[in-house]
Amino acid sequence: MSYLAIFLAPFLGGLLYGFERKLKARMQGRKGPPVLQPFYDFFKLAGKRTMIVSRYHAYLGVLHFVATYIALAMLLLGADLLIVIFTHLSATLFLVVAAYSIPSVFSQIGANRELVLVSVYEPIFALVAVCLFLSSGSFEASSILGGTPAIYKYPFLFLALLAAIAVKLKKSPFDAAEAHQEIVGGMEIEYSGIYFEALYTAKWLDYIYAYAFCFLFGGSNYLLGISLAVFAFFVINLFDNSTGRIRYVSVVSFFARNIYPIAILNIIVTGWMI
Amino acid sequence: MSLFSKLLGFGAKKSPWILHYNAGSCNGCDIEILACLAPKYDIERFGAINKGNPKQSDILLVTGPVTKRSRERVVELYAQMPEPKVVVAVGSCTSTGGVFRGMYNVEDGLDRYIPVDVYVPGCASHPEQIIDGVAQAIEILSSKSKKFESAKQLMRKVEPNRPVDRTKIVMKIGEES
Numbered sequence: 110m111s112y113l114a115i116f117l118a119p120f121l122g123g124l125l126y127g128f129e130r131k132l133k134a135r136m137q138g139r140k141g142p143p144v145l146q147p148f149y150d151f152f153k154l155a156g157k158r159t160m161i162v163s164r165y166h167a168y169l170g171v172l173h174f175v176a177t178y179i180a181l182a183m184l185l186l187g188a189d190l191l192i193v194i195f196t197h198l199s200a201t202l203f204l205v206v207a208a209y210s211i212p213s214v215f216s217q218i219g220a221n222r223e224l225v226l227v228s229v230y231e232p233i234f235a236l237v238a239v240c241l242f243l244s245s246g247s248f249e250a251s252s253i254l255g256g257t258p259a260i261y262k263y264p265f266l267f268l269a270l271l272a273a274i275a276v277k278l279k280k281s282p283f284d285a286a287e288a289h290q291e292i293v294g295g296m297e298i299e300y301s302g303i304y305f306e307a308l309y310t311a312k313w314l315d316y317i318y319a320y321a322f323c324f325l326f327g328g329s330n331y332l333l334g335i336s337l338a339v340f341a342f343f344v345i346n347l348f349d350n351s352t353g354r355i356r357y358v359s360v361v362s363f364f365a366r367n368i369y370p371i372a373i374l375n376i377i378v379t380g381w382m383i
Numbered sequence: 384m385s386l387f388s389k390l391l392g393f394g395a396k397k398s399p400w401i402l403h404y405n406a407g408s409c410n411g412c413d414i415e416i417l418a419c420l421a422p423k424y425d426i427e428r429f430g431a432i433n434k435g436n437p438k439q440s441d442i443l444l445v446t447g448p449v450t451k452r453s454r455e456r457v458v459e460l461y462a463q464m465p466e467p468k469v470v471v472a473v474g475s476c477t478s479t480g481g482v483f484r485g486m487y488n489v490e491d492g493l494d495r496y497i498p499v500d501v502y503v504p505g506c507a508s509h510p511e512q513i514i515d516g517v518a519q520a521i522e523i524l525s526s527k528s529k530k531f532e533s534a535k536q537l538m539r540k541v542e543p544n545r546p547v548d549r550t551k552i553v554m555k556i557g558e559e560s
Contacts, residue, residue, distance in 0.1 A: 130427075134425070134427060134428075137422055138422040139422045139425040139427065139428070140425050140428045141425070141427060141428060142427050142428060142429075142430050143397075143428075143430070146397070146398065146430050148394075149393070149394045149397035149398040149430055150394070150398045150400075150430070151394065152390045152391055152393060152394025152395075152398075153391070153394035153395050153397070153398040153400075153441070154394075154439075155391055155394070156391035156394060156395055156467070157441075157465045157466070157467070158465040158466045158467075159465065160438060160463075160465050289435065290435050293435050293436045294435075294436055294439075298436055298438070299438065300438070300439070301438035301439055301465050302465055305438075305439055
């Protein structure tokens with residue numbers, strides 16, 4: 110079953126991304142692209158001539174996809190959450206190294222911002238893993254899905270996770286690392302053709318990865334987990350559509366002043382009361 | 384293999400990513416291009432997005448009469464786009480020079496420097512015209528191959544005072560009826 114899920118993950122991620130583009134268009138009062146649009150983009154990109162800046166830059170882009178897929182596969186197989194998080198972090202770092210390896214200014218600015226934002230959102234994922242451990246007694250995704258729902262004891266960590274996912278998936282107001290027209294996509298600027306496809310598909314896998322964490326908050330109550338993931342999807346896209354981009358320094362201070370205090374207080378207070 | 388190439392052609396038809404460059408335009412056409420992306424005309428329903436990155440784009444939308452400052456940028460942006468690619472000249476200025484034709488600071492149209500596939504008339508072009516131009520560009524795009532077009536070849540075509548038969552593009556003054 111989980112092997113089937115791993116095989117289908119890119120397709121599901123592509124559908125989710127297409128559905129998200131549709132939802133965003135509907136929120137803005139537009140008709141929007143077809144739901145299968147990411148797959149059309151996929152075939153289009155495969156037919157483009159590939160322009161490579163350097164071999165290592167291109168290979169690191171492919172490695173980013175592979176590491177993202179491995180992290181997602183480990184999550185779907187029910188592995189240790191901390192290992193999943195760190196494997197996923199290594200996938201991001203491959204891309205950062207690739208972005209630093211070429212002289213493009215926008216690429217380097219994007220890599221700088223991404224590193225700062227990684228240091229902000231990755232600890233939230235680790236804290237989420239800690240709270241899932243506290244509520245179920247195990248770091249393993251398969252045991253968490255058999256335990257009590259963590260959302261009742263740690264609702265504020267769920268809110269913190271929403272903010273972290275918004276940074277991870279590069280949604281407004283936390284999309285300074287990608288910043289569409291401002292730094293033209295940041296780290297992904299020099300990729301084209303089949304190598305950009307690796308990054309584009311890794312983005313689909315990130316969607317599954319991020320919303321799987323929301324699903325874990327439901328514990329053994331799968332219906333609750335699914336509704337939490339749908340709620341997260343809707344809220345993140347609502348904020349993406351209705352807010353402007355803030356500077357990456359402001360993202361750091363926003364997390365330091367609001368997100369980290371509520372997340373840590375939630376863990377301390379819940380641990381104190383029980 | 385033929386099924387795969389069919390899929391590639393299908394994808395090229397359904398997902399044109401647009402690079403928009405302003406070569407000294409008065410911003411009239413740019414406003415209309417942005418109107419295409421806005422809710423009323425919503426060009427994204429054809430899968431088109433305004434990408435802003437030449438390496439990931441398929442269609443180059445150029446506005447403006449190509450001032451002398453911007454001509455090298457236009458050629459460079461065109462050379463940075465991977466094949467297959469299509470160029471759309473949006474507006475009278477980009478097609479022929481428009482009201483700026485013959486002035487000392489403009490280059491009288493885009494086709495002196497890069498090969499143009501679709502000319503969209505109008506000052507400023509109406510969003511419906513731009514969408515029609517993009518739709519024709521998509522047709523041309525799906526017939527092009529990913530064969531490399533050398534930038535040097537491109538530059539050789541770019542000679543000053545290259546005669547361009549514009550009578551095929553526009554009517555002479557006085558002929559319109």
